[in-house]
Amino acid sequence: MGELFDIAIIGGGPAGLEAALTGRIRNKSVALFEHLEFSRKLQKAHLIDNYLGLPQIKGAELMKQFAAHCLAHEPILIKEKVVTIFPGEGMFTILTPAGTYETKTVILATGVAATSLINGEKEFLGRGVAYCATCDGMFYRDKDVAVVSYSPEGEHEADFLSEICRSVTYLPQYKGDLSHMRPAIHILQAKPRAVKGAGPVDTLVTDQGDLSVHGVFILRQSDPVENVLPGLELANEVIKVNRDMSTNIPGVFAAGDCTGKPWQIAKAVGEGVVAVHTAISYLDNLNKQQ
Numbered sequence: 001m002g003e004l005f006d007i008a009i010i011g012g013g014p015a016g017l018e019a020a021l022t023g024r025i026r027n028k029s030v031a032l033f034e035h036l037e038f039s040r041k042l043q044k045a046h047l048i049d050n051y052l053g054l055p056q057i058k059g060a061e062l063m064k065q066f067a068a069h070c071l072a073h074e075p076i077l078i079k080e081k082v083v084t085i086f087p088g089e090g091m092f093t094i095l096t097p098a099g100t101y102e103t104k105t106v107i108l109a110t111g112v113a114a115t116s117l118i119n120g121e122k123e124f125l126g127r128g129v130a131y132c133a134t135c136d137g138m139f140y141r142d143k144d145v146a147v148v149s150y151s152p153e154g155e156h157e158a159d160f161l162s163e164i165c166r167s168v169t170y171l172p173q174y175k176g177d178l179s180h181m182r183p184a185i186h187i188l189q190a191k192p193r194a195v196k197g198a199g200p201v202d203t204l205v206t207d208q209g210d211l212s213v214h215g216v217f218i219l220r221q222s223d224p225v226e227n228v229l230p231g232l233e234l235a236n237e238v239i240k241v242n243r244d245m246s247t248n249i250p251g252v253f254a255a256g257d258c259t260g261k262p263w264q265i266a267k268a269v270g271e272g273v274v275a276v277h278t279a280i281s282y283l284d285n286l287n288k289q290q
């Protein structure tokens, strides 16, 4: 474990990048966690014509400008997926598959899971459902697992699991060339319908039939945020925030799509700046108490 950051920002979309930029301008130490490209979602937008001052711009170009502007102010960019956040005394511990980090405040800017949850996913989380092969793969040594992936990142996770599990069935929920995947991995073009089990997971139900498995790894751009930070209060499936973007957990703030509609860049950027200002006020109070 190294530096204790002032602010850790989870997600490098418009909300997270704006928060990181303002945090750095206010001279705070900022860790920015982004495990994929900066907002793959926005990069897919063909043409954006509702962001003030930048008419008719491609999503990929806008994200490039957002990222370059933010990174010029040198937040510490950590290209890892945040799997769990543990609250502690006046600080938080953040776990990724590759490391452990500490921070005084957290800003959640994870966007929303673009796909709905699989039936049974929530109930079986930690009892056969997992979101990170590197973190949880060892629990499935010599067992049968399925990997449901919504992006090509899942291919690496399946490769890793094929080294330790008895069998790996890969269910890609995207179009792509899979010919490079290891022959030991069984590829099944099927839609997951439900996770079931008497006790822990024993079955993944798909539209092509049932699979007998001990574990189901589900890999999306954004995981349900309440699983990353247990105890976080939601309202209608999104993070419940106050006007200053604080959440029910002191020291945790949220911004962007993860707090609800409208799902727009301008709203994400605006909330990012409010969240970071509130985080800075919280830090000032924390410092006064010490």
Ligand SMILES: Cc1cc2nc3c(=O)[nH]c(=O)nc-3n(C[C@H](O)[C@H](O)[C@H](O)COP(=O)(O)OP(=O)(O)OC[C@H]3O[C@@H](n4cnc5c(N)ncnc54)[C@H](O)[C@@H]3O)c2cc1C
Pocket: 010, 011, 012, 013, 014, 015, 016, 033, 034, 035, 036, 037, 038, 039, 040, 041, 042, 044, 045, 046, 047, 048, 049, 050, 051, 080, 081, 082, 083, 109, 110, 111, 112, 221, 222, 223, 228, 255, 256, 257, 258, 262, 263, 264, 265, 266, 268
């Ligand atoms: C096709 C399309 C077209 C759109 N067009 C428009 C438009 O024209 N105008 C408009 O205003 N809006 C548009 N939007 C909506 C806009 O893209 C979103 O409102 C905006 O991107 C939200 O920003 P955000 O920062 O909240 O979340 P996101 O952009 O979703 O970014 C979240 C980031 O967090 C990262 N992340 C998630 N979980 C973790 C984790 N555990 N650890 C590390 N990183 C994590 C993700 O990889 C992602 O990069 C469009 C969306 C789509 C899909």
